[in-house]
Amino acid sequence: MTAVDGVDFSPGPLDRDATFYVAGHRGLVGSAIVRRLEGAGFTNIVGRSSAELDLKDRDATFAFMREVQPRYVVLAAAKVGGIMANSTYPVDFLSDNMRIQTNVLDAALETDVDRLLFLGSSCIYPKFAPQPIPEDSLLTGHLEPTNDAYAIAKIAGILHVQAARRQYGRPWISAMPTNLYGPNDNFSPKGSHVLPALIRRYDEAAQSGAGSVTNWGTGSPRREFLHSDDMADACLHLMENYDGPSQVNVGTGTDVTIKEIAETIAGVVGYEGETEWDTSKPDGTPQKLLDVSMLANLGWTSQISLEEGLRRTVAWYHENAARLRG
Ligand SMILES: NC(=O)C1=CN([C@@H]2O[C@H](COP(=O)(O)OP(=O)(O)OC[C@H]3O[C@@H](n4cnc5c(N)ncnc54)[C@H](OP(=O)(O)O)[C@@H]3O)[C@@H](O)[C@H]2O)C=CC1
Numbered sequence: 443m444t445a446v447d448g449v450d451f452s453p454g455p456l457d458r459d460a461t462f463y464v465a466g467h468r469g470l471v472g473s474a475i476v477r478r479l480e481g482a483g484f485t486n487i488v489g490r491s492s493a494e495l496d497l498k499d500r501d502a503t504f505a506f507m508r509e510v511q512p513r514y515v516v517l518a519a520a521k522v523g524g525i526m527a528n529s530t531y532p533v534d535f536l537s538d539n540m541r542i543q544t545n546v547l548d549a550a551l552e553t554d555v556d557r558l559l560f561l562g563s564s565c566i567y568p569k570f571a572p573q574p575i576p577e578d579s580l581l582t583g584h585l586e587p588t589n590d591a592y593a594i595a596k597i598a599g600i601l602h603v604q605a606a607r608r609q610y611g612r613p614w615i616s617a618m619p620t621n622l623y624g625p626n627d628n629f630s631p632k633g634s635h636v637l638p639a640l641i642r643r644y645d646e647a648a649q650s651g652a653g654s655v656t657n658w659g660t661g662s663p664r665r666e667f668l669h670s671d672d673m674a675d676a677c678l679h680l681m682e683n684y685d686g687p688s689q690v691n692v693g694t695g696t697d698v699t700i701k702e703i704a705e706t707i708a709g710v711v712g713y714e715g716e717t718e719w720d721t722s723k724p725d726g727t728p729q730k731l732l733d734v735s736m737l738a739n740l741g742w743t744s745q746i747s748l749e750e751g752l753r754r755t756v757a758w759y760h761e762n763a764a765r766l767r768g
Pocket residue numbers: 465466467468469470471472490491492493495496497498517518519520521522542561562563564618619620621622623626627628635
């Protein structure tokens with residue numbers, strides 16, 4: 443039995459032969475979840491690309507769920523991007539994510555999905571939340587303006603899951619990941635998060651022999667980085683060990699400044715030139731470090747160090763760079 447947040451119910455192991463739908467199975471997190479589920483012996487994992495099934499299309503989403511009848515669902519499909527994408531396209535981040543999650547959650551209710559995990563993001567918390575950020579600081583202050591539209595959609599998703607628990611007794615849960623990285627990340631210069639952006643920028647500079655690179659903002663914000671394979675492991679752990687209304691933070695419990703991660707990445711890819719900072723670009727929230735004590739009490743801590751995760755991700759980037767640069 444696990445006692446968290448007043449809930450004394452541990453759901454126990456999932457059936458390895460049941461149909462498991464991973465929404466967003468080609469993305470950073472979804473592809474890691476598929477690897478984790480395969481490793482754990484799941485035999486019936488289902489995925490659809492956005493070209494095959496646009497989850498913004500309500501009728502198509504319901505038709506798919508009625509046909510496949512998954513017993514388990516992880517909702518890792520979303521419109522996702524870094525600080526620039528979020529602040530430039532807030533309508534898309536609000537509207538696409540509201541539609542995707544509402545359609546999947548409503549269809550999952552109709553088709554009696556047994557266990558479901560919704561993925562939010564650490565940006566749901568107030569810009570000036572206490573650090574490390576506990577789960578109960580949700581809705582206690584103003585959001586960071588560069589990603590408020592995305593955050594509101596994610597907060598609606600948490601409430602949707604809690605409402606399904608209250609109104610229909612569904613044992614569904616939500617996890618809030620910190621900043622993630624790993625294979626199948628988005629390495630596009632304008633759309634990506636900072637870590638893949640810096641891998642690409644420093645690697646290209648190292649290859650070309652450039653004397654200087656320019657990163658965004660002041661470099662002083664602090665961020666926490668979790669490898670996607672750790673994230674996937676936490677997702678399965680939560681689905682088997684947690685059943686409560688509160689969202690659960692997922693992170694490492696340690697953060698670094700953007701300057702520090704930039705220096706580390708420059709070292710890993712062998713860049714020896716200068717680094718400039720373009721302070722006309724936004725810093726975003728000054729610090730985003732999750733309090734991971736709830737997850738630790740549930741028996742999970744991260745295993746992949748930032749150094750090891752970076753080495754693996756840079757290796758993956760080198761193997762795929764030609765395709766990613768298009
Ligand atoms: N990356 C990060 O740092 C963080 C991510 N998260 C959350 O984790 C989850 C996964 O993110 P991540 O893996 O990084 O994102 P990715 O962008 O790597 O992957 C998103 C996936 O969603 C699918 N998708 C997007 N739109 C649609 C659509 N309309 N219909 C069907 N599928 C769609 C894409 O499918 P296809 O490839 O076929 O187009 C893609 O596989 C998201 O909920 C995100 O908010 C939370 C915190 C941090």
